[in-house]
Amino acid sequence: MKNRILSFSIALAITLLPFLSNPVFCQSHHSAKATSTTNVNMALGNPSNATTSTVNANNYLMQKPQYCLSYNNKNHIPNWVSWHVQTSDIGPVDRKNDFRPDDLLPANWYHVSSTDYIRSGFDRGHQCPSADRTSYEENNSATFLMTNMIPQAPNNNRITWMHLESYCRSLVFQGNELYIICGVYGQGGIGSAKPDIVRTLQSGVTVPAQTWKIIVVLPSGENDLSRITTQTRVIAVLMPNTQDCSKHPWQNYRVSVDSIEHLSGFNFLSNIPENIQKVIESKVDNTPVNKQI
DNA sequence: CTGTCGTTC
DNA sequence: GAACGACAG
Numbered sequence: 001m002k003n004r005i006l007s008f009s010i011a012l013a014i015t016l017l018p019f020l021s022n023p024v025f026c027q028s029h030h031s032a033k034a035t036s037t038t039n040v041n042m043a044l045g046n047p048s049n050a051t052t053s054t055v056n057a058n059n060y061l062m063q064k065p066q067y068c069l070s071y072n073n074k075n076h077i078p079n080w081v082s083w084h085v086q087t088s089d090i091g092p093v094d095r096k097n098d099f100r101p102d103d104l105l106p107a108n109w110y111h112v113s114s115t116d117y118i119r120s121g122f123d124r125g126h127q128c129p130s131a132d133r134t135s136y137e138e139n140n141s142a143t144f145l146m147t148n149m150i151p152q153a154p155n156n157n158r159i160t161w162m163h164l165e166s167y168c169r170s171l172v173f174q175g176n177e178l179y180i181i182c183g184v185y186g187q188g189g190i191g192s193a194k195p196d197i198v199r200t201l202q203s204g205v206t207v208p209a210q211t212w213k214i215i216v217v218l219p220s221g222e223n224d225l226s227r228i229t230t231q232t233r234v235i236a237v238l239m240p241n242t243q244d245c246s247k248h249p250w251q252n253y254r255v256s257v258d259s260i261e262h263l264s265g266f267n268f269l270s271n272i273p274e275n276i277q278k279v280i281e282s283k284v285d286n287t288p289v290n291k292q293i
Numbered sequence: 294c295t296g297t298c299g300t301t302c
Numbered sequence: 303g304a305a306c307g308a309c310a311g
Binding site: 162 | 297298299300301302
Binding site for chain 2: 304305306307308309311
């Protein structure tokens with residue numbers, strides 16, 4: 001009996017240790033300024049008022065140490081995924097490639113599997129990128145849950161979108177931390193299998209028409225949203241989920257946050273004071289980007 | 294030319 | 303596990 005309790009305690013400690021030492025998770029506890037939420041990954045707000053009620057199946061909130069999302073059970077893809085990235089999130093861990101269903105979805109819902117995208121002409125496109133979560137194995141592994149994936153046209157995913165992801169990481173290495181949120185809009189994309197518009201994969205997963213992303217750039221520092229001012233750089237893009245997306249670099253797809261709000265009906269950056277939101281959401285980023293990334 | 298990143302099969 | 307494409311350096 002004694003041994004059992006002892007071995008259970010050890011098992012518990014082993015289970016909890018990586019979790020408790022995970023900087024992403026720990027930081028979520030002292031993001032004092034994040035008002036309605038304690039998770040650093042959605043510190044700037046919950047753009048669709050997603051909830052953890054299973055009744056709210058098409059706007060179902062999932063909070064993970066690595067990222068947060070609103071899941072759409074009708075479309076079988078997330079409405080949006082939100083995360084925070086800083087230098088400590090990027091480490092030595094190899095890409096795990098363990099694409100798999102997300103067991104944390106309610107048991108009676110359809111669980112998208114890794115094979116649902118097979119031969120569809122669309123990539124299993126990460127929302128929170130693998131390369132933004134390489135500090136610990138479990139953090140990288142978490143990005144391969146299918147609730148973090150959308151059917152993404154290969155040229156969108158591997159070229160234009162990836163260049164923006166790389167550019168974001170270069171901003172982190174230059175001494176910034178980023179609050180990122182991205183998601184989908186509409187239905188019907190053009191993948192690599194045929195030149196026609198595809199509305200759903202054979203497995204029933206919705207193919208979005210557009211992908212969008214919003215990046216708030218802050219110099220690395222204490223996790224305090226009061227540092228966000230009218231001068232804070234915000235990059236927002238909206239691009240087609242098609243193969244010819246890559247005809248232009250991501251810079252050409254820059255828009256205002258306002259325009260994505262009008263399109264989607266979401267309310268972004270809602271934890272920032274209104275007067276500041278007003279200014280930074282109406283601008284279109286025009287910072288020159290030297291390299292072709 | 295090698296390394297990185299995101300993929301497919 | 304092998305191979306691919308698009309870069310960056």
